Structure formats: structure tokens, C-alpha cells
Amino acid sequence: METDKNNFAYGSIPRHIINLAGPMIIAQLINVLYNVIDRVYIGRIPNVATLAMGGLGLCLPLISIIIAFANLFGMGGAPLCSIARGQGKNKEAEEIMGNSFILLIIFGIILTIIVFLFKEDLLWLFGASKSTISYANDYMGIYLLGTVFVLIGLGMNSFINSQGFAKIGMLTVLIGAIINIILDPIFIFTLGLGVKGAALATVISQFISAFWTIYFLTGKKTILKLQIKNMFLKKKYVTKIFSLGTAGFMMAITNSIVTIICNATLQTYGGDLYIAIMTIINSIREVASLPGQGMANACQPVLGYNYGAGEYNRVLQGIKFVTLTSLSMMLILWLSITIFPEMFIKIFSQNQEIINNGTSALRLYFFGFFMMAFQMAGQAVAVGLGKAKQAIFFSVFRKVIIVAPLTIILPFYIGINGVFIAEAISNFIGGGACYITMWFTIGRNLKKE
Template identity: 30%
Template sequence: MNRRTESLGRDPVGPLLLRLSLPGVVGMLVQASYNVVDAFFIGRGVGPLGLAGTAVAFPLQLLILAMGTFGGVGAQSLISRSLGARDLPRAQGALDVLGALSLVLGIATALVGLAWLDPLLALVGGSGEILPYARSYMRIILLGVPALILGIALSHAVRAEGDVRTSMHAMLVSAGANFVLDPLFIFGLHGGVAGAAWATVLSQVVLVLWLLRHYRSGASVLRLRPREFRFRRNLLGEIAAVGTSEWVRISANALVVGAVVRSLALHGSPLAVAAYGIVSRLLSLAFMPLFGLTQGFMPLLGYNYGAGLHGRARQVLVLSLQAATAFSAVVWFLCLVFPSLLVAPFTAHEDLLALGSRSLRAMTLGFFLVGFQILGAATFQALGKARPALFLSLSRQVLLFLPLLLLLPRWCGLWGVWLAFPLSDLLSALLTLPFVLSQIRELEEAEGGRIV
């Protein structure tokens, strides 16, 4: 085992968490930039209907992301815990299973999506004048799904070794390609939303090639062995048990986005759908640093827990929760005070700018609680505790948000859609609190420290 991996159980927690998380934060912001850059150029080059079409396609993109993170998060937890326990063969086996799983899921998802594209788009609110834009965009995105899922999975595997820098570099190169290709395809080649989709697909191919180059260089603890890609029942079961919670969380988010789009079409207009397309991209930028923190936090917590360093694991957990809450509070302040400045880059349409600004302010009233809830759910993923991880991943989006989305618009119309977001943030944070406090006490008891 190399010195970088062993540092997870040895170096001071604060600087180590920063070192692990900062590249992850940058990497996740880069990942979010794909949709944000698309929205920027589509808003300027195609207009509100183009934004509405990509907003309709966004739930399906989230389902694709869920497929990649299903194996990636599960394998990351297993690899980091195995390395912490000095079980290198088990960690290598987890990577082999992840490779096989990613290829199967990538090909199957692309085939199913292409075969059922129109019914899937109709299910999430694609109809009328919006549907052609959504169809044109998603048809091309689906062609790149195998590369997208493999890239996500390998990024998680690299981070499981504590090497978040390589993952960050790969995402930076990929995002740079997307930023260059988007205006080329949209404006230079007059490709519209289809051009934006081609730019995204090609940039994902760049990501995969960069990560394959890393594994071929021999710089990693584990080896990528395509000839050993196969399913091993015991390892696949453990990967699936942990990864299911993340798959459910992102799939639930896709369900939520689809339900929001349908509700906006019912209680609002295509302009409301376009406004949500802008706001959802902005919020993806706000969420991604939290997910980047989670990526640095999970292998650090999993390694120390697997190594029996329970006091150190508690320190990692408490410090990470504090950092996530502080970041969420900053985002909350910016969205409440400067909503117009945040929305303006995406559109010159005055009505869309006004509606998007009001929507952003309403949707983020409870955002200062979001970081705590995300890190709370990720805690149990990192520790391999699948049931609480699954329950907490479901709580905010499925158990709380969807019922609110069904009820509030009946009483408040369009504004009921927006207000469902802060109410679900508040209730889910309250639900997560006792789980987190119980886990902190368990770590204190295992270490023999003082119980608070």
C-alpha cells in the first residue's frame, strides 16, 4: 500500500480533509459545468424553448448519472474500507467488478433509452412545442451513455485510493473540451440543442481516455484489468448494497425534477419550465461543492472506520458537517440577496429573467440546511450501513418533497411548486439529525471517549 493511501489514517484531519475535498469540489463543479455551459449557450443561441427542452431532458440525464454512481459509490466505499483493513486483493476485486458493471449498465441504458425515448420524455413532461427540442438533445446524449457511466465509475475508483487530484485533472480537461465545443457546434455549425449534446458526448469521451491513461501509467495502487472484468457475487452484493442508496437518491432526484416539470406545465407555462431550467442549473453549481466535499469525506471516514480509528473517524465526521453547513449558509445568502445577478447570464428575455429570479429566491429559502442533510446521508454510505443510508437518501426527495409538490400547488398555484423545496429541506434536516447524533455517540463509545 502506498504512502498516499496510508496518510488517510495518519495525517492531521483538517488539512487532510481540505486536501482530499478541494480537488473533488473543483471536479464536481467542472462536472456541473457541462449542463451550465449548455444552458448558457442554448439560452443565448436557441432561446427559451431550447432551455425548456433541456429542462425536460434533465431528469433522464439524472437517471443516467444514477447508473454511474450506483457502482461508483458502492465500489468506492468497499475499496477504501478494504485498503484501510490492508486487504488489497479485495480492493482489486471490487475494481474488477466495477469495470464489468459499468460496461453492462452503460450499454443497457443506452439501448433502453433510445428504444423508449419519446414515451420517457412524455413521462417527464415533454409535449407540444418543447418536445422536439428535448428529443433532439437526448437522442445524442444517449449515444454517449457508455462513456459517461464508465467515466463516473472510474472517477470514484481513483478517489477511493485518496487520489482526488487525478480525477480533478480529468474533469478539468473534459470540461475545457466541452466549453470549446459548445459554441463551435451551436453557433459555428448551427447545431442548436443537438450541437450542445454532441459537445457533451465528446467531452465525456475525453474524460474516459484521461482516466484510462492514468491506470495504464501504473500510478495507482490498483490495476485496471479488462480481462478480469466479471461479476463476483459477494463483492457485487456489497457494492450494490451501499451503491443502491446513492442510486435511489439520484433517481429520486430525477423523479422530483420530472414531477416539477409536469407540475410547472400544468400550473404555469413553457416560460416557467425554462425558468426552472435555469434555476436547476444554478442549484447544480451550489450542490456540486457539497458532493465534492462528500467525495473527500467518504474515503477518509471509511478508511479510518475500517482501520478501527473510531476517534479519528468521529473527528472527520464532525468537521465535515461543520464545513458543509457553513458552505450551505453562504449559498443561501447569495441566492436570497442577488438572484437577478445569478440568473441574468442565461437569458436576455425580460419576463424569463424576472420569473427566474423570483423562483430562485423562493426555492432556496431553506438551503442553509442542505449541507447537513447531504453529509448526514453520506456518513452511512461511507460506513457501509446501507439501510440508514437508503432511508436518509429517500427522505428529502421522495418521502417529503413529492407529497408537498402534490399538495401545495393545489392551494398556491405556481408558487406552491417553488415553496415545496424549502419545506422539504427543513423537514429532512430535522429527520437526519437524530441519526447523525446517534452515529457520533457510537463512535465515541467505540473509542472509549466521553459521551455527549
């Protein structure tokens, strides 16, 4: 029967999670490559690489805001679909998916208009200088044309993964990433378009990813079908999507806020050089976070399905498995970055000044990085089980309550290193507090039930 397809209530929980995690980690890696590949190529533009890299770094908060809205409707709707499927309510799941899709389109159009009107003022606010503003403006002006494609590609891919089609989800971003990797050097170097070429390649790639996502979700192989009749907004679904999706939204928005504060502080204490270094560090972090985040995302449809089916012991089993697995992988990555920092920096820049100053900054920033596994696991459990309040708290606590204030305060006493140490402190306090809170508010209730 179609309702038994990708049924997570039977079979090994670890195997279900691993089967989803492998393709999802690869898919997320490929998705990160959209922006990271841009930075690798931009870091090799003759004569202006450092300034161009700094300009691109100024765009990251705006890109994070766009991704935040993809999270709002993708991470808000997909877990609700998993829970509905677990309850055998496929019609309701399709209505949730249709409502999420139309919300992505509406907000994609609104975002494009608003950010385009105010982008230059925002870039100055984010720490731009006379040397970097032109690069930031050029990149963002073109990138914004693909806002709707970004939201559809990222947001709707969550619904492919939530049905258990992780390999299709991986293929969605693989197609776009390959095109981006091919087009980047052609547009940046061969046609001499520089940062404009990087943005143009990204927009074309995102359009193709969005097209493929819609193609699959309207085709014959999907369990839940995207249909026009389900795209008329219903208050009960919109409210639930916003409520649960706020966690993923706040996670991206708080990342944006912290990046803005970091860039402004770095401009004051270190100038354009340190904004370029932070852009590289953020790029390394995006890639290093993938295994832990991939495991966390992969567990959500499995936990949500079993929670909907009333299989609470299996949910607890999944929580323990994803915690230990994520922690092991993050620990290995932290050691690698700590021992070989220069190797990672040289992927993005051959500038000796960036390498010399970036090495110590990278070690400070990543200190205790393995503790992020607890943050990821705790938040994934809250989102997967539809616990909106806990998920939102976990998203806001580490970035807004810990990182942002410390980023402003510490440099007064210890100089520019305070910006990087702020992140390290948050890894321990934020990760530990998030997981302990999750276990006492959600884990204990699961044991009782």
C-alpha cells in the same frame, strides 16, 4: 511501502479532508459545467432560446437516471475499496474495482438501448409540449450515444478519488470540460447545429474523460490497478456494491422523479416558461451544492479508511469537521443567492419575463438551502462507513416522502409558488431528520466502540 501511500490513519483529519476536498470540489464544478455550459449557450440561441431551454429541462430526468447508475457502481464500490485499503486488503480492493468497472459497461449498454427505444414517450410523459418536444428529442438522441462514457467517467473517477488522487480526479473531468466549452459554441452557433451541437460536444468530451480515467487506473501511478483478471463478476462483491451503491442510486433517481413531477406540475400551472425557469434554478442549485457536496464526498475515503483501521475517534473528528465546514459554506451561498437572485438568473437568460418571474421563484426555492449541509454530511457518513440501510433511507426520505407529495398538493392551494415552496420545506425537515438519525444510529455507536 505502497500500502502506506495515501494512508489516512495518520496525520490531521481536517487536513486530509481539505486536501481531497479542494480538487474534488473543482472536479465536481467542472463536471457540472458539462451540462450547465450547454444551458448557458442554449439560452442564447436567437429566437428559440426559451423553448430550447425548456426542451433541455425535459431531458434532465433521463440524464439523472443515467447518473444514478454511475452512482450505483461508483459510490457503491469506491467506499468498499477505501475500507479494504484501511484493512490492508489491496487485492480485494482491486477485485471490487474490477467488478464495478464491468458492471458500469454492462448497464451502460443496456441503458442506451432501453432509453433510446422509449425516449420520445418518456419526454411527453415528463411534460413536453408541441413546442419543446423537438428540442428535447434532438438533444437526448445524441446524448444517449455517450451513455457508456458517462458511466465510466463518473463511476470510475470515484475510485481515483478514493485512493487519495483527488488532483488526478480533478484533471479527469477538467480535460473533458475544457473540450466541451471549446466545442459548444463551434457546434451550436458556427455550424448551426443548435441543441444537437450541444449534445454532440458533450458526448465527445465524455469520451475523452472516460479514456483518461481508464488510462490512469491501468497505469503505473495508481495504487489499485484496473486489470482484466478482476473483471469477472463475483457474487459477494456484486451484492456489496449494489447494497452500498443503492444510496447514491436512489439519490439520483429521486432527483429524477421530483424533476418529472415538477415539470408536469409546472406545465399545468405555468407552461413552457416555468419549465425554462426551473431548468435555470436546477442549474444554479447544481453549482451552489458543490462546496457542501464536495466536502461530503471528500470525507468518505478518509472516514472509510479510518473506520476500516479501527480509528473511531478520528472518524468522529472527521464527522464534526465536515459538518461545520459544509454548513458555513452553504450559508454563505444561500445568502448570496437570496440577495442577488437576478444576477444568477442572467447568467442563463436575458429574457425579461424569465428574470421577473424567476426572481421570486428562486428565492422561494432556495429558502433554508443551508440546511442541506446536514443532509449531505449525514448521508456521506453513512456511505463512507458502508452503512447501506441508513444511506438509502437518507436518499429517499427528503425527495420521495416530502418534496414529491408537496409539489403535487401545494399548487392546489397556493398556485405555482407551491412547487418552489415544497423544496424549501424539505430543506428543513429533510436536512434535520437526516443528520439527527445519522448521529443516533451511527455517531453513538462510534462513541461506544
